[in-house]
Amino acid sequence: MGHHYLLPDISRPGRIGCSLPRLDVPPSELPSEELLRQELNLPELSEVDVVRYFIALSKLNYGVDTGFYPLGSCTMKYNPRLHEDIAQLPGFASIHPYQPVESVQGALQLMFELQQYLAEITGMNATSLAPMAGAQGELASILLVKAYHHARGDRLRKKILVPDSSHGTNPATAAMCGFEVGTVSSNNEGNVDLNSLESMMNEEAAAVTLTIPNTLGLFDPQIAEISRLVHERGGLLCGDGANLNSLLGKAKFGDLGIDCVQVNLHKTFSTPHGGGGPGSGPICVKGNLAQFLPSPLVIKNDKEYTFTIPLKSIGRLGASYGNFGVMVKAYAYIRTLGAEGLKEVSENAVLNANYLKEKLKAYYHLPYDRTCMHEVVFSGKKQKAKGVKTLDIAKRLLDYGFHPPTIYFPLVVSEAIMTEPTETESKETLDAYIDAMKEIAREADENPEILHTAPHNTPVRRLDEVKAARQLDLRWRMGKHH
Amino acid sequence: MNPKEYKYTQEHEWICPEPGNKGKVGITDFAQSELGDVVYLDLPSPGTQVEQFKKMGEIESVKAVSDLFAPASGQVLEVNQAVIDEPGLVNHDPYGDGWLVRLELSNPSELDALMGSDKYDEFIAQLGEEDSE
Numbered sequence: 001m002g003h004h005y006l007l008p009d010i011s012r013p014g015r016i017g018c019s020l021p022r023l024d025v026p027p028s029e030l031p032s033e034e035l036l037r038q039e040l041n042l043p044e045l046s047e048v049d050v051v052r053y054f055i056a057l058s059k060l061n062y063g064v065d066t067g068f069y070p071l072g073s074c075t076m077k078y079n080p081r082l083h084e085d086i087a088q089l090p091g092f093a094s095i096h097p098y099q100p101v102e103s104v105q106g107a108l109q110l111m112f113e114l115q116q117y118l119a120e121i122t123g124m125n126a127t128s129l130a131p132m133a134g135a136q137g138e139l140a141s142i143l144l145v146k147a148y149h150h151a152r153g154d155r156l157r158k159k160i161l162v163p164d165s166s167h168g169t170n171p172a173t174a175a176m177c178g179f180e181v182g183t184v185s186s187n188n189e190g191n192v193d194l195n196s197l198e199s200m201m202n203e204e205a206a207a208v209t210l211t212i213p214n215t216l217g218l219f220d221p222q223i224a225e226i227s228r229l230v231h232e233r234g235g236l237l238c239g240d241g242a243n244l245n246s247l248l249g250k251a252k253f254g255d256l257g258i259d260c261v262q263v264n265l266h267k268t269f270s271t272p273h274g275g276g277g278p279g280s281g282p283i284c285v286k287g288n289l290a291q292f293l294p295s296p297l298v299i300k301n302d303k304e305y306t307f308t309i310p311l312k313s314i315g316r317l318g319a320s321y322g323n324f325g326v327m328v329k330a331y332a333y334i335r336t337l338g339a340e341g342l343k344e345v346s347e348n349a350v351l352n353a354n355y356l357k358e359k360l361k362a363y364y365h366l367p368y369d370r371t372c373m374h375e376v377v378f379s380g381k382k383q384k385a386k387g388v389k390t391l392d393i394a395k396r397l398l399d400y401g402f403h404p405p406t407i408y409f410p411l412v413v414s415e416a417i418m419t420e421p422t423e424t425e426s427k428e429t430l431d432a433y434i435d436a437m438k439e440i441a442r443e444a445d446e447n448p449e450i451l452h453t454a455p456h457n458t459p460v461r462r463l464d465e466v467k468a469a470r471q472l473d474l475r476w477r478m479g480k481h482h
Numbered sequence: 483m484n485p486k487e488y489k490y491t492q493e494h495e496w497i498c499p500e501p502g503n504k505g506k507v508g509i510t511d512f513a514q515s516e517l518g519d520v521v522y523l524d525l526p527s528p529g530t531q532v533e534q535f536k537k538m539g540e541i542e543s544v545k546a547v548s549d550l551f552a553p554a555s556g557q558v559l560e561v562n563q564a565v566i567d568e569p570g571l572v573n574h575d576p577y578g579d580g581w582l583v584r585l586e587l588s589n590p591s592e593l594d595a596l597m598g599s600d601k602y603d604e605f606i607a608q609l610g611e612e613d614s615e
Contacts, residue, residue, distance in 0.1 A: 391518070408545040414516065465544040466570065469521035 004459075006476070007053060011043035017050055060459055062403055063274065068429050070356075072375045072406035072418025073167065073215060075245050075267035076274070082336065083271065083329035092328050097320035101306050107324070108305035112298040114331045118263055118284050121342070122241065123252025126290035128297055128310075129282045129322045134242055135169045136317055137262025137281025138209075140294045141238045142177040143314045144260055144285065145207040147292040148236060151312060157206035157235070163192055165216055165410045170209045170240060179206060186412055190368040191220040194229075201233050211240040212247070212256065215410040216368055217353060217375035217420075219246075227257025236260070241284075244268040245422070246350050246374035249343035253284070260285040269330035280326035296321060348423035349374040352430060356421055359434045363441040367413050374422070380415035383444040388451050390415040393440055395462060396454035400436035484510060485577055489553065489593050490602035491535070496577065497553040503590050507553055508581040509541065509572060512606045517543040520569040525550075525583055530558045532585065534592050539582075541572070550582070554592045560584040 030036065045053075063069065069076035087093065095104050115127040131137035142160060149157050160174035161182040171181040182205065185196040192210070201208065208230050213219040220226070230237045239253045239261030245268045247253075253261045265280040266273035273279055285293060294317050296307035307321075337345065350373050357366065357376040364378040380390035394404035394417075406418040421430060443450055455461060488496040494513035497505040514520065522542040532538040532552035539550040561583050565571045571580040587593075597605060 389518075408518075411546055466519045466521050469542075469544060470569075 005053075007043040007045060007050070010049055010053070011045060013044060015044045015046055015049075017045050017047040064424075067401060067403065068421075068425060068433055069403040070405045070419045070421050070433065071403060072217075072377070072420040073242065073409070074274070074406070075242075075264070075374070075420060075422055076403075077245075077267075077270055077422035078424035079270050079272045079329075080333070080336070083332045086332040087325050087328040092325070097324075102304060105305055108298050108307075110331050111321070111324075111327060112300055112305050114327055114334075115282075115298060117331075117334050118282055121248065121252070122244075122258075122261055122263060122284040123254025123256075124261070124284035125254075125287040126293060126297070127282050127284045128293040128295070129280070129327055130294040130296070130317045131262060131281040131283055132318055132323050133279035134240075134262060134264040134267075134281040135173065137264070137283045138169055138173040138240060139176060140281075140283045140314065140317060141209075141260045141262055142173050142179065142207070143294075144283070144289055144292045145236050145238065146177060146179075147312060147314050148289060149206055151292075154234070157204055159200075159205045161197070161200055161205050161208045163210065163214065165190070165214050165412045166209065166211060167215055167240065167242065167410075170211070174209070184208070189370070190214065190216045190218045190412075191222055192226055194222060194225065197226065197229060201229055201235060203234065205233070205235050207236040207238050207259075209238045209240055210258075211243055212253065212258070213243050213373040215243075215418075216377050216413070217243075217246075217372040217418075218368060218370060219373055223256045231257070236289075242267065243374060246346050248346040249339060250346055254286065260289055265326050265330040270333045271326045271329040278323045278326055280323045280330065282322070345423050346374070349421075352421040352423060352425060353419070355427075355430055356419055356434065359430075360437055363438055364417065375418060375420035377410065377413050378417040378419065379413050380417055383441065384415050386444055386448060388444040388448050390417055392448075392451040392454060393417065393444070396440050396443070396451050397436060398455040399457045400439070402433055402436060484599040484602055486599045488577070488599060489596035490599065490605075491551060491553045491596055492605065493535075493549075493551045495551060495553045497585070497593065497596070498581075499590075499593060500584075503587045504559065505554060505556075505585050505587055505593075506581045507583050507585060508576055509550070510602070510606075511576045514573050514576045514580070517541065517548065518545045519543055520572045523566055523569055523572070523582065525561050525566065526558045528558050528560060531588075532556060532558060534589075534595075552585070553596060554585060554587050555589055556585040556587040558583050559586050 064076050064078050091106055095107055101108060111129055115129060118127045119125060131140050158180050159182045160179040161184050162170040163184045163186055165186050174181045182200045184200060185193040187193040227237050236259045237257055239258035241261045241263040244263055260283060262281045262283045265271055291311040292314055293310045295309040295313045295315065297310060298305055299308045353372050353374050353376050357372055360378065365382045367379050380393055383393060390407045394407045397404045408416055409418055410416060488498045490496050490510060494510045495507060496510055497507050499505050520541060520543050524540040526532060526538050532555060534555045535551055537549045538552040541548050541550050562581050565580055565582060
């Protein structure tokens with residue numbers, strides 16, 4: 001069923017959706033004519049019109065609450081409802097950022113303990129919860145790298161090195177902070193090419209940013225060697241914690257030689273995300289970097305919890321303390337699962353990804369045929385040889401009722417299909433997805449046209465992505481009809 | 483097919499030598515097919531000095547933003563306004579109407595370092611194989 005009308009389309013003159021209470025104050029005169037606005041021309045609707053309109057729109061939504069959402073690199077796991085209950089407790093939901101700390105000790109205790117839990121999970125010494133997104137956590141990492149080198153009088157390090165498989169935010173963050181970006185090649189196993197790193201890691205390189213496991217869903221077994229090389233040459237090793245969902249309780253960034261890392265609470269710690277947030281990207285660091293952390297941190301003195309600003313802090317990242325509601329949900333997640341439960345999260349996330357890999361690798365090209373971590377990257381090149389692009393495959397998945405995986409990323413894999421099932425999906429769900437992908441592979445052989453013209457069963461058909469990029473128009477204007 | 487008279491880089495740009503040490507530059511059919519639909523081009527303005535194999539601009543497709551490299555050193559004489567207005571020309575006619583800039587070559591012998599069409603055909607065939615290992 002389509003939904004192709006807007007509220008002005010069903011407006012009827014004089015129709016009204018509210019009844020005002022009887023006037024119980026003396027009426028006052030309207031201001032003079034020239035101060036009054038023209039007729040506003042808002043849609044005139046009954047309450048039921050409005051309710052049906054928005055309910056119909058909401059039914060077009062697709063999210064983790066409606067179905068499988070294997071969007072690689074995004075960790076679209078199910079978000080337990082318990083978190084919502086906890087976050088809505090009045091002691092958390094009804095407090096103000098600037099009320100006296102002695103009146104919000106419970107909230108501060110939660111932040112303090114979350115700082116400690118994240119430091120423990122990542123193997124670091126200190127945490128700042130201030131960053132309000134993964135990318136802002138990355139920004140904090142790189143600002144901190146700059147502060148670290150400047151504090152020791154080294155102003156020559158102008159480069160941040162990133163692997164060619166890295167997420168676009170890694171080089172973008174480095175550039176935002178005034179660094180040049182050096183791209184380190186990957187070898188044919190999908191790991192860092194040590195020769196490439198060796199040649200680039202010099203006195204101009206401030207840090208290397210590594211996503212662990214990397215964006216191919218692979219764990220780089222050379223990490224100790226990389227860490228030794230980077231540190232020997234005076235650089236810092238930054239982690240991008242976007243893929244922490246595969247490591248919980250299994251490996252700690254600190255033990256792997258990472259100096260600072262951001263943790264995406266909205267991915268690994270199961271808080272709702274997508275559609276613009278809100279996110280939360282706390283940053284965890286080794287002891288020597290703690291003095292540079294973004295403020296504020298929560299500390300505990302003799303009698304109470306309070307806020308503090310680290311000695312050489314890179315400063316604030318926002319007006320208050322980060323996205324507190326997200327912290328509450330992540331805290332609830334950690335406390336609900338406990339240490340053993342968190343380990344199981346990663347075990348099942350990795351198991352699910354490898355199950356998909358083994359079941360589908362006969363049908364889709366697998367560029368790096370090794371045990372993967374929490375996600376698996378296929379290539380659509382077998383299908384491309386028959387004129388079917390990865391985009392067609394993704395669009396066809398919509399017809400089968402699934403959200404498609406991430407496509408065309410990472411860039412080092414042509415026609416990439418990056419699939420992250422997460423631990424919250426059952427074998428039945430995975431099998432249904434596998435069946436759909438097999439069916440699509442068969443269609444690519446036998447009836448490619450059905451893929452070229454997909455999707456067929458959705459409220460709108462294939463969208464014009466070129467037009468969307470060149471003539472993006474997100475604003476509805478009165479009187480302008482599309 | 484890749485035109486015989488053009489020269490090609492490993493980054494999939496082509497240059498078509500023209501009389502008077504000039505050359506027209508674009509990206510190859512292979513490049514446009516890998517990129518997908520092109521939506522924006524950031525090209526050097528006329529008068530800009532470009533250096534062989536150094537970045538001279540950017541090309542954005544629905545998939546990603548990629549760097550454009552100069553196939554030879556020289557000065558930008560002209561930018562193809564048609565392709566700025568309608569980047570889809572790069573996809574539809576990469577060797578014709580989809581050209582990007584015209585250069586005045588400062589060192590025409592640099593073209594010897596580029597691949598001819600036969601060698602470029604081999605080069606992209608090889609890329610396909612490596613990828614499938």
